[in-house]
Amino acid sequence: MEYTFLLFAFIFGLTVKVIGIPPMVGYLAAGFVLNAMGYNLTDDLQHIADLGITIMLFTIGLKLNVKDLSKREVWAGSITHMLLWTLVVSGALFGIGALMGSITGALDIKSAALIAFALSFSSTVCVIKILEESGESKTRHGRLAIGVLVMQDVFAVIFMVAATGKLPSPWALALLLVIPALPMLYRILNRSGHGELLPLTGFILALGAYNLFDLVDIKGDLGALIMGILLARHPKATELSKSLMAFKDLFLIGFFLTIGLKALPDTNMLILAVVVALLLPFKAFLFYGLLASLRLRARTSYLTSLVLSNYSEFGLIVGSLAVSLGMLSDQWLVVLAMAVSISFVVTSLLYKNSHSRYVRIKDDLTRFERGNRLKEDIYPRIDQAEFLVIGMGRVGMGAYQSLSKLVDSRVVGMDADRQKVRKLCDGGMHVICGDGEDIDLWDNLDISNARLILLALPSIGDAINITRQLKFAGYNGKIAAIARYEDEINTLLENDVDKVFNFFTEAGLGFAEESLAYVHANQDVIVPVK
Known part of the structure; x- marks a missing residue:
């Protein structure tokens, strides 16, 4: 060229x-x-x-x-x-x-x-x-x-x-x-x-x-x-x-x-x-x-x-x-x-x-709209969920697994990829299929018990759109999101996201914390070198 x-x-x-x-x-x-x-x-x-x-x-x-x-x-x-x-x-x-x-x-x-x-x-x-x-x-x-x-x-x-x-x-x-x-x-x-x-x-x-x-x-x-x-x-x-x-x-x-x-x-x-x-x-x-x-x-x-x-x-x-x-x-x-x-x-x-x-x-x-729904278009139920992770990629999976250790069954994941959702459900995870930017989904989903929604999405545009849909649907809980770049953090905060985590910084912090926890858990088997 x-x-x-x-x-x-x-x-x-x-x-x-x-x-x-x-x-x-x-x-x-x-x-x-x-x-x-x-x-x-x-x-x-x-x-x-x-x-x-x-x-x-x-x-x-x-x-x-x-x-x-x-x-x-x-x-x-x-x-x-x-x-x-x-x-x-x-x-x-x-x-x-x-x-x-x-x-x-x-x-x-x-x-x-x-x-x-x-x-x-x-x-x-x-x-x-x-x-x-x-x-x-x-x-x-x-x-x-x-x-x-x-x-x-x-x-x-x-x-x-x-x-x-x-x-x-x-x-x-x-x-x-x-x-x-x-x-x-x-x-x-x-x-x-x-x-x-x-x-x-x-x-x-x-x-x-x-x-x-x-x-x-x-x-x-x-x-x-x-x-x-x-x-x-x-x-x-x-x-x-x-x-x-x-x-x-x-x-x-x-x-x-x-x-x-x-x-x-x-x-x-x-x-x-x-x-x-x-x-x-x-x-x-x-x-x-x-x-x-x-x-x-x-x-x-x-x-x-x-x-x-x-x-x-x-x-x-x-x-x-x-x-x-x-x-x-x-x-x-x-x-x-x-x-x-x-x-x-x-x-x-x-x-x-x-x-x-x-x-x-x-x-x-x-x-x-026709009254009778296709099987794929029937909305799921998550009325007991207190924590919802939207986007089950690598970050979302990590967030889901960490929260599950703390609060067990009160965590639900959500992803738009039906094949991925089916595979995760087969593995014993509680995941539903849904598009977070769908206002109809939020109008039909009971999230009254949800205290925190995590937006584990790579696009800040998607995160902003979902935040707006949640506000339109009357959600009053907290919303957290991830950002890959520093200039994205303020943009998300200005659009009603309550907490933003820098993807790369938090990954390094998580790596250090997990490694430190591993060392402390195994101190009894560490033999000092003379």
Whole structure:
């Protein structure tokens, strides 16, 4: 990646972050500014962008539970949304073409349907980036959104086969040999340790799967996703995903730059892109209506529909294919690129305050809820708990175990990751599944006996949001949280957290105290040296 590209990405990313906008918006803006200055998309930058998407799909697979895809709300919601969206939007685009023919050019119903289909996809890159930055990829709505994205990837592969008439190679059946090879791959992961060899192992596995699938004429990105899914049950899957996170984020900067560098619009194209972007509310409403009809709670339907209300980079692939087949004019590529960019900005900004906005509009949204709940959406009971630990990672586990030694059964843990909760419960711990930022959860959870709630979360944004939800729900007990950096402590205290512990300082203090207690407990066996 050229230094100029990196410099502009840094300047624009930092600028928008300072004013409270996600850096992703700045990277998109940097791409368009570089384009206007005469810079062109290079092969090296495109390779970096492609690598970022491949690693991202691999890490999605590492955190994906295949059972999530079999849920009715995932497959039925995805298929129905795509069919209804394509039907309605193709008619709308055909009408727009009739009214704005001088701008859109010739647009028959077949071309309109193709564009509508391309716009039915949501951006994997944008959605995953938002969910990870907000720490919500393991929540109910996060897992649902990822499930929909995976289903859309499957639709994408089917479309590419149908559009090009190019069937996978007969050798594609040999890919099934990866399954009996899993024990060997597991051993490789075990041997890779915890240092620089671990992310390198991840690169080799992700890119190896990509090239294997590409070799037999199947979308290579799908191979990276499936490889991640196959390795998701390995004990080191979470560690492997975290080790790749920094690389993935850096490479994805290249992807956002490529969006702006692909083409520069004129006034007519910009107008048309804005018109296409105005269809985004319909996309969100359609998702919400379908998910609510499938018996999901209002909050889950709202957050899922909001994070999925964007257009996908796959629309550019469909557009390129349609142009090469003579089905669309060249200008639609530019329009689609602009519409995708606008949708990224809209979703990033709207999702930023989604939780506080839900508190204001929840009464209107809950009117569309179905009375009978899905099994996953039934709230648990913890009416006897005096201490609640939210976030059962390493810090949360340590806090839970220490408190349990002191107050026994009056301690309850909570985590949004259902698989983790099930595993901890099997181990004899009292842990419930819940999203701390869910105001509906606190409205339905009896925490009247809770004296202390510990927020063992890495993101201070999540800690602040949960604190606000607790106050809205009328909680009057104490709230403690952790901070990784000194400048985060005052921010948390200013937002009604009663006590903040510096993660690294307290870890050293705990280590010293535990070691000292061990020495005192074993003094009777210490033999002085003469």
